Amino acid sequence: MxxxxxxxxxxxxxxxxxxxxxxxxxxxxxxxxxxxxxxxxxxxxxxxxxxxxxxxxxxxxxxxxxxxxxxxxxxxxxxxxxxxxxxxxxxxxxxxxxxxxxxxxxxxxxxxxxxxxxxxxxxxxxxxxxxxxxxxxxxxxxxxxxxxxxxxxxxxxxxxxxxxxxxxxxxxxxxxxxxxxxxxxxxxxxxxxxxxxxxxxxxxxxxxxxxxxxxxxxxxxxxxxxxxxxxxxxxxxxxxxxxxxxxxxxxxxxxxxxxxxxxxxxxxxxxxxxxxxxxGGKSAFIVLDDADLQGACAMAGFAVATHAGQGCAITTRLVVPRERYDEAVAATRDTMAGLAPGDPRRSRTVCGPLISERQRDRVQSYIDLAVSEGGTIEVGGGRPAGQEKGWFIEPTLISGLDNTSRVAQEEIFGPVLVVIPHDGDDDAIRIANESTYGLSGMVYGSDPGRIQHVVDSVRTGTMGVNGGIWYSADVPFGGYKASGxxxxxxxxxxxxxxxxxxxxxxx
The missing domain is CATH 3.40.605.10 (Aldehyde Dehydrogenase; Chain A, domain 1)
Structure with a gap:
């Protein structure tokens, strides 16, 4: 650091x-x-x-x-x-x-x-x-x-x-x-x-x-x-x-x-x-029950920490199989714990500062709100220890809340990820679509038919599959619903x- x-x-x-x-x-x-x-x-x-x-x-x-x-x-x-x-x-x-x-x-x-x-x-x-x-x-x-x-x-x-x-x-x-x-x-x-x-x-x-x-x-x-x-x-x-x-x-x-x-x-x-x-966006990262859970959760944790989560298309809801919820939380926590914010001039930094004091205070208020709503801060939660200057905030993982919570519904624009359990593919699709936004998303799984069903059903302007990157000059970008x-x-x-x-x- x-x-x-x-x-x-x-x-x-x-x-x-x-x-x-x-x-x-x-x-x-x-x-x-x-x-x-x-x-x-x-x-x-x-x-x-x-x-x-x-x-x-x-x-x-x-x-x-x-x-x-x-x-x-x-x-x-x-x-x-x-x-x-x-x-x-x-x-x-x-x-x-x-x-x-x-x-x-x-x-x-x-x-x-x-x-x-x-x-x-x-x-x-x-x-x-x-x-x-x-x-x-x-x-x-x-x-x-x-x-x-x-x-x-x-x-x-x-x-x-x-x-x-x-x-x-x-x-x-x-x-x-x-x-x-x-x-x-x-x-x-x-x-x-x-x-x-x-x-x-x-x-x-x-x-x-x-x-x-x-x-x-x-x-x-x-x-x-x-x-x-x-x-x-x-x-x-x-x-x-x-x-x-x-x-x-x-x-x-x-x-x-x-x-x-x-x-x-x-x-x-x-x-x-x-x-x-x-x-805006509040995009869902869907993990199906046949996916590589460790790899998917590592990707989700890395994505939300990138540029301190300041991206409208960043996936900020991690939707995982209920029966593997604790395992998913642990895997994501391990990844995010290794992405401490630091000097953006260093070549290995992933999570830099937020743009302003106003924005850092806003993100912090959502983290505090998550706790008041009954959520658990698994990692992160505030300013990094020992950094007195710079508008940094730690990559933060929140568990214990459902999709109706404010931190799962409102765009935070910071390195904050909420883990939400699902009860099967259709339930994961329901959770992803249960949002005013529809900008982006990601799905991880092994069965091509099940993956395609998710891609066809989630109402977003872009979707990644198993880490696929859609960003390119020739790819149209935009959203459904309140995303534009x-x-x-x-x-x-x-x-x-x-x-x-x-x-x-x-x-």
Missing amino acids: STTADQHRSATPLVTDGASSLLPDGTSSLLVDGELRPGANGTFAVVDPATEEVIGHAANASADDMDAAIAAARTAFDTTSWSRDPAFRAHCLRQLRDALQGHIEELRDITIAEVGAPKMLTSGPQLEGPIADLGYFADLAESYSWRTELGDASPMGIPTTRYTQREAVGVVGAITPWNFPHQINFAKIGPALAAGCTVVLKPAPDTPWCAAVVGAIAARETDLPPGVLNVVTSTDHELGAQLCTDPRVDIVSFTGSTETGRTVMASAASTLKKVFLEL IGREMGVAGFEEYLETKAVATPK
Whole structure:
């Protein structure tokens, strides 16, 4: 386990020694209409969640800054050839990918320091994976069938040739959270730009740098025309609401909590704009009675500790055969006990800090609630001993509660796993579906027929089987029920940013 001193030494050079050419003075800028500029409301502090220290500052935008960004995106869409030139869009996306890869170590340092993301994850979904995914969307812009022939017909006796063409929706308002900022930012920027849209990105105030440095690289090292990509960082959440209500914005793409998603949807309704929502989850990890129980429980414990459980699709309910409940609890406890939170800069760290003191207090309140509801803390339960700085919380396993408990029903967004017994496959399916959410899930078993029955019956947008990983640029991601509307990534995610136009000409 790392010490506070270790964390302080590794965080400090990022800004004070000018180690990053992306943040030479430790302060980032807005990107509006192709120009890097300060925020009208000054700056706000960027804090390292592993040390609780201020490591720099970000531009703090005002409503006027957001208005200028929306105007720039509208003008770029309406008055340039961007939306009609897929080859040029692919060129710019590949430029952006290559430029980002050229700064990968600086980006890695920034991501670890700002997000608290474990270093091991920056080789995958926290950084390198999403950057590489831009190439997928560049390829898609070039290969997509923009026109579909419908053949000839004679409606009302008039010989007619018909076809459909797909066109960009227009201006995208992208509102993103702090937990996987690069993955979520690029999952919106990539397909939106590939589709021919222009973008105004409003990232979470907890992680402004991850978005702002992308804006700086785009402005300095790519041929993206002014106004095509705008990045607006701010502590003012009303700027997100501004994107939702402004009639110049054609679609809002939001990732965050279900509660906020409802507000986004209601706000966007006033201008009847399209809405994509990727919201919360309380996903079930189902273990059938013919599964490798030890292996399954080890995987479940590892998954919930990863990035301190700060992932909407992480499985946070472990549903195990009742007759092997005690064995499952012991196996999971053993795994989680070996995943103590530590310095995210160390290559072997799995569980880093939570993003903020507010979030750590929230997670702790749920752990305390579990005890008051009659649950047992099998491992974890609070701040790690000996760590006075950093917003860390131990991976925590809770037993003794059923699926109706609040900690089994509500999204906690921390390294907290609840073990729930089931009485057979159909009961496990019932428990998995007994949730307002439907984002993801996992099933472990040996019989392919029984596994398929679970996959077919659990109402979620993604399902893993025996450790299978669905995350990839070409795989659509999204949820059922209160987990959202629409899909992100893949062709389905790309088409969220398209309209369909039917055309008929006389034969």
